[in-house]
Amino acid sequence: MLTWGGAYVQFVGSGADAKRMGQDFSDEIIGDRYDEFRLHFSGVPWCPWFFDIAWDHTWIITDLRDQRVLLLCITDTD
Numbered sequence: 909m910l911t912w913g914g915a916y917v918q919f920v921g922s923g924a925d926a927k928r929m930g931q932d933f934s935d936e937i938i939g940d941r942y943d944e945f946r947l948h949f950s951g952v953p954w955c956p957w958f959f960d961i962a963w964d965h966t967w968i969i970t971d972l973r974d975q976r977v978l979l980l981c982i983t984d985t986d
Contacts, residue, residue: 909965909982910926910929910930911923911926912963914963914984915961915963915984915985916984937969937978938969941973944971944972944973945969945970945971945972946969946970946972947967947968947969947970948967948968948970949965949966949967949968950965950966950968951964951965951966952964952966953983954966957981957983958981958983959983959984959985961983961984961985963982963983963984964982964983965980965981965982965983966979966980966981966982967979967980968980
């Protein structure tokens with residue numbers, strides 16, 4: 909997803925850079941507790957905030973131990 913960029917701007921960096929960024933994000937949020945999280949994804953524009961375009965993405969990360977939810981929503985225009 910990171911390497912796709914958005915409607916007008918491409919990702920600045922290599923595939924390895926994108927992988928490192930994703931790994932850093934995962935390490936910060938999940939650490940080593942992989943079995944204690946659930947990840948759900950949707951590409952459906954489920955509210956008016958989204959532009960109903962290819963860049964509409966929602967990730968829901970559920971922390972089962974701490975009973976927290978992280979909602980990450982991304983959109984862009986074309």
